[in-house]
Amino acid sequence: MNSSKNIKIIFVLSLLLTLSSCSVWQNFTTYFNLWYNIKTLFSDAEKDIQSQKKDLFSNEPLVLSNTARNNLTKVIEKCSELLQFHSNTAFVDDALLILGKSFYYQSNFQKAKRKFEELLATNPDEDLILEANLWIAKCDMQLKNYSQGLAGLKRVRDEALEKEIDFIIKDSFVEEIRYRIAQKELATAIELAKQFAEAADDDELKANIYFEVGNLYYQTDSYENAVEYYSKVFEYSPDIDTEIKASIRYGKALRESDKAEESVNFFSDLKKKDKFSESLAEIDLELGKSYSAIGDFTSSLEQLTKVDTTYKGSPFAALASLEIAKLYRDDLLNYDSAAAYFAKTIMNNPPKEYIDEAKTLNQLFIRYSNLRKTINNYDKQLFYAENPDVFIQDSVNYVQDSLQILQDYLAKKELADIWKAALTPALTDTTKKDTLFVRDSLFVQDSLAIVDSLSKVTTLVDTAEVNILLKTKIDLRIQQKKREADAKLSQEMQALMKTDTVKFKNDPPQRPKITIDSLKTLLAKNRLELGNLFFTEMNVPDSAKKLYEEITTKFSGTRYYPDALLALGSYYQTINENARADSLFRIIYDNYKDRPIANAAANKLGLPLIDLNYDPAAELYIDAESEMKNGNFDISFRKFYEIYKKHPQSQYASKGLYAAGFILENDLRLPDSAASVYDTLISKYPSSPYVKSVAMKVNTYKQEKARIEREKQAQLQQQQEKKDSTDVSELAFLGNKEDKEITEEEIKKQEQVAVNQDIRKEDTITQTKRKLERLWNPRKLRR
Secondary structure, three states, X not given: OHHHHHHHHHHHHHHHHHHOOHHHHHHHHHHHHHHHHHHHHHHHHHHHHXXXXXXXXXXXXXXXXXXXXXXXXXXXXXXHHHHHHOOOOOOHHHHHHHHHHHHHHOOOHHHHHHHHHHHHHOOOOHHHHHHHHHHHHHHHHHOOOHHHHHHHHHHHHHHHHHHOOHHHHHHHHHHHHHHHHHOOOHHHHHHHHHHHHHHOOOHHHHHHHHHHHHHHHHHOOOHHHHHHHHHHHOOOOOOHHHHHHHHHHHHHHHHHOOOHHHHHHHHHHHOOOHHHHHHHHHHHHHHHHHHHHOOOHHHHHHHHHHHHHHOOOOHHHHHHHHHHHHHHHHOOOOHHHHHHHHHHHHHOOOOHHHHHHHHHHHHHHHHHHHHHHHHHHHHHHHHHHHOHHHHHHHHHHHHHHHHHHHHHHHHHHHHHHHXXXXXXXXXXXOXXXXXXXXXXXXXXXXXXXXXXXXXXXXXOOOHHHHHHHHHHHHHHHHHHHHHHHHXXXXXXXXXXXXXXXXXXXXXXXXXXXXXXXXHHHHHXXXXXXXXXXXXXXXXXXXXXXXXXXXXXXXXXXXXXXXXXXXXXXXXXHHOOOHHHHHHHHHHHHHHOOOOOHHHHHHHHHOOOOOOOOOOHXXXXXXXXXXXXXXXOHHHHHHHHHHHHHHOOOOOHHHHHHHHHHXXXXXXOOOHHHHHHHHHHHHHHOOOOOOHXXXXXXXXXXXXXXXXXXXXXXXXXHHHHHHHHHHHHHHHHOOOOOOOOOOOHHHHHHHHHHHHHHHHHHHHHHHHHHHOOOOOOOOOOOOO
């Protein structure tokens, strides 16, 4: 066989050498060079693509490097050239396959599928047919023709299993498992992966498959199965990366399957193995979490703090900060420390899969910190407002402490200035004699030690050489000691130089700038917000209950009292104390019908919803109006005025005041009282339409009253002046008997006449007022 084949080859070559021209040979060489370049470029591109580190069943999109992208572009160009100019050669089928794969890697799935179909049309070998059908199925999956693609993958896989074509078995399983994972069909993905592992012959591939099965079980919270399949990895031949990852996840699965002590022991043993030295950060992190799982919070905190500080800047340091924050939040119940570590986690740039969680928790605890700080501040102000003597004493103590701090600062500053003056020359000129004298005295002992050691040298040694060596060593030692002393002296001086600012204690006592009622309202509001934060977002209901109860006992007079009752009732519902909860809801429903919170209580109780537009003052107004129509003016006036007193926020309050003033003015004939009521209407409800009706009358009334008062004062003054004049005349002409004396009765008569004139004037004014046109008559029927 071989000899006949060789004869054919020799014959062909001889024929070519005999018949071919130079140009034909060049074309033949060009063809083979073109095919060689295609294979080389495609092989390099495919190796670059396959070198990307990804999990076996990862659905991360393919990312081409610039080199791979350029190589694929060249492959497409050269394959197109080969198919165009050498369409009858033996490499057409392989060129079509490579061309289809190149389009696939470029994510041009439609063109890729078309090339694979062109390959099938050439009736290639059976192996190429099977591979082309595999790639067509993969293109269908990428084009979202899922039913067609899945059917194609199954046909290819079944045939490949019969023929034991490993790479097609692998690709068909991997493609479908990725799809099932993307569709969250994890149970189906797990079963397919198990079938894949049974069909695989390669031990390293089996280890990878079992590792992925363990991951899938871990995702479904089936931790015991995860432990089983992670342990299977070690029964085969995993590469070092897979072994390390499987070991760490095996320890995590032990912890999650309530075998935390085994997890602690496993991770502790793992740290001792050299092959895991590059993964110590992650192992230490998981060990810290396992300590927490067994309730050893002290060891957990120490271990996590070690990761946070030792591997600073790594993603594991950020995760350690996150775990420390959770430890403080959930187990140590130190929310201030938790807030600090959540903030630190964000600063350490955690892995992207943890960023959203870390940001959410950080924002949550920022709100907690701000609310807690605000509450503490207002609590302190309220305490000082209610206890002014304590405020005075704390202020005195603060001033005394500040004065002591200032005295200490001045003393230290004076010392710093002295040292600065004394040390600066020594630092600027180290060659001075005094300085050298002081420094040299430090080295006598060392120099003597050197002399003693040299004196033991045999007498055969040249004395001159010994002296030179001794002098050189002494000089070097002196210079070294001088440099060390200078550096230490410089550090001491710089430390003293920093004494240039005085720092007093933070948070000095401050007198409240708002009223006690305002402080209580703000405290109730912030306590309610913090309680809701505990109850709904931080899942700490007991802390929420304490805050709600503080509002109901200490701040019941604020407008947040019913909100605290509702929140407290909701808390009792969560612990199945429904009777207690209903009693609180009933208080809200019965007493706050003008607020939306009443309907929230109605929903809790299953009672009818309340019309929030309902105004209880409306009924009172109708009743008062009815009394007025029946002529009961005294009763009607009192009921109209009562509306204003009981419901000052109601729209009927201003209307009731106007009606009360109208009755006093027109029915009860009490103008002074009417003016007083009108004046209240003007001051309390200046924007009311009824103000326009009475403003002019009230103004005129006040002006007239003022005029009458002035006239009275003028009359009284005239009478007093007249009386004084009469007294003087009597004294001057006491002896004149002809002057007629005025009796006391005549004086009384004159005073009575003056009073009657004033009364007639007031009546005239009153009659004039009654002639003013009425803008509204409350006796008219309501429509």
